[in-house]
Amino acid sequence: MGNHRNALVAAVRQELAEARGAARAVLAEAESARSEAQTRRQLVRDAYSTCLNQLAEARDSARRDIQRRFQFESSRLAGNVRQLAARNATGAAGLPWRMWSPTEPQPGARPGLLRIGTLTLDDTAALPALVPFLDAAHLNLDGPAETADGVITGLLLRALGTTRPGDVELTVYDPEYLGGTLASFAPLGISFVGPGGLGPALDELVEHICRVNESVLAGEYQSLADLTAATPGPRAEPWRVVVLLADSATTEELTNAQRAQLDRIVRTGVSCGVHLLVRGLELAEHPTVRRLKVRDQTATCDITGDLEIRLDSAPPAERVAAFCRATAERLRAGPPPARLSDLEPREFWAESSAHGLVAPIGDSTDGSLIEVLLGDDPPHALIGGPSGSGKTNLIYAWLAALSTRYGPEELALYLLDFKEGVSFARFVPGPRDPAWLPQVRLAGINVNGDREFGLAMLRHLSEELRTRAQAAKRLDASKLAELRAEDPDGHWPRIVAVIDEFQVLLAGRDAVADEAVSLLEDLARRGRSQGIHLILASQDVSGIEALWGRSGLIGQFTLRIALPKARRILGDDNLAAAVIPRFHAVVNAQSGAAGANQVVRLPDAGDRLVWRSLQRRLWRDRPDGCEEPRLFDGDAVPLLPESCRPAGPVPSAAHPVGSSPGAVLGERIDVAARPARLRLGRMPGRNLAVLGTRTDEACDILAAAALSLAAQGPAHFSLVCLDPDAARPAARLIAELPSADWCDALPEAPPLDVPHYVIGYALDGGADQALLRKLVTEGPEQRTHVLGWWRSVARLRDSLGGLGARLDPIGAWVALDVQGADLAPLYPQPGGPAWYPRTRRALFFDRSVHRTPEVIVPYEVNSDHT
């Protein structure tokens, strides 16, 4: 029993222990689950708060980003709006009153927008608030009369200040103050409409619109704005601006008929240049009506929606009065003369020169442009006027009008100015401006001493004439238009040659004048049909008289342009030039016959900056391959071209030598600026004498000759210098020559297998006579040539043996300051050549090629002595 109980107890204990164990295990499990859940909860909480933080950060950065973008975009937009506003409301249309002054519109420019105040967009700087008006809209204002009238005054001043005097006609209906509101505009000749006059005034406007449609637009143009854009010159019709300052009484009083007329004007006015500027009266709905709701110093406009406009104050009364007085004065004085820019066409280089060159040179007193023609008739022009009368200015204006109309394929210009000045330098690249006028092929400046250059240009044109005549003959064309039609791929621009102070070329009874006259005559006679036109200008009556003596020449110059006080340009019975005022010209296309005069006001074409900017525009548009013009500047000294100097490896004796290498002596005065060469073959007399006392130039000529010979192939040089003044240039020369030796006296001619040149400085300074004679006589056959410098012809003769010495071994010479008569012993014709020495010019004569000597410009070889 006891055992049984014990066993029972033990079993119960056992079970209890197990149950307790199990309960503990469950508890432990629950505990761990709980702590796990707690940990998880903590994690979730942490994650949540991290997430919250991140979200907040992301939100903040997105907000910041949006704000930044907004600011960027709004300031960009504001900038764009500001730029557009600046472009659309330039000058007087947009300047605040304190800086305001009227601005003359560019020709052909359409009216822009007008400023009435400012707009503020968030924190951007204030933007100008602009409204359209002329050629665009009627304006309907509503609000307190005083503020609205201030806006109207401002709008009128801006509209008038951005148009030419007389381009806007003003009509004011102001029944309340009988015109007093806008009385400051009275000097402009406003039509004030009295209280009972509204009906007739509206009728008159409607009639005006009908007339404009019927006769001015005539079905060809949609609007006056289109007509103005398409036709250069003054406006066909002024704008009519009608200001209606109504009050409620007026509105009530408006009859049905008046209302109907007003509605018609609203619908049709803008295209005919009639604009309403109305306060206190509701205009009918129409796309051209813009409405402004004015409050105290602020307004809203249907263009800018809800944005509030801070209105500008009304313009100061004294400014309005001063402007109106000045404009009335200008109106009385008539339209101002055209400006250079008025001569520009709407589109550059759009004209063909096949049938002629038509271009305006100025305007008439009513403002319409006056065009002159160069073509088959009249083919050539003669311009005359005393010094300072504006010939150069006229030529500038004419060239501007021509070169903006006709591109380089249509027009080629050759410009020569015999004045002491550089009038044509502006057309070629200069140190400060690389641009040039693309049509200019050649310009000569400072040529008053170099009539030969004028001759060279005429010869060049004559050559061109010959080419054209041959082509025309081949293609059976009798004039340029036909030649161009037959040969559409050919390059046949019209050529205009301008020669200012041409009489310099014809002055004197020498070979230059004779040849110039015969070339001019030929060009004037045959150039007409080949598209070569001459414009000759002169201040000098005697110059013009020189032409009158040559009827074959003067008869071709049927276009005459006489500046004030010009004499003998027009017919003897035509006195117009004596009475025209300053800066005017008489244009006469009938050889100056009385009755064919047109008086032109000439624009001021002298402003360099205006010209430069126009020329840059043309230059930027020049076609590919358009070459720089050739500039001949009589004051510039040309440098020996690099191609005439030895370069690269020294040629060996095996190197082929041409049969007659050419010694370069200077630049020829011709259109191509070619070097003058003396051929030194194995023939008797192939020696050169440089004659004169100008050491620098003589040394330059010898150096250019030696260097250019060394550049052509293997050669040996022996330098002899008998004048210490020439020692330095001689030393420089020997340093540059690949194969040379310095001799204290004339060398014997050693037998060499390459040409040998003896370069002698001041050979009159004690050279061995016998040796010199031997060298010049026998040397050339053995390819030994003397290129020597003597200070006079007499000294040359002395150094060759004295009085009876023969000079024929000297086959070529270059004379510097030696008078023509002194050159007689070296010249085939008795008396010597006509030569009057000039600085940096030399007379070159090669017995074997020249009939008459040629003037050359000695090159500068080393630029340290000039």
Ligand SMILES: Nc1ncnc2c1ncn2[C@@H]1O[C@H](COP(=O)(O)OP(=O)(O)OP(=O)(O)O)[C@@H](O)[C@H]1O
């Ligand atoms: N239409 C014009 N409007 C304003 N100024 C002008 C006009 N024509 C000429 N001038 C000015 O008059 C002056 C003389 O003009 P220009 O040099 O053209 O005369 P010119 O007849 O060529 O004189 P010269 O023969 O002595 O060279 C210049 O200062 C020029 O700017």
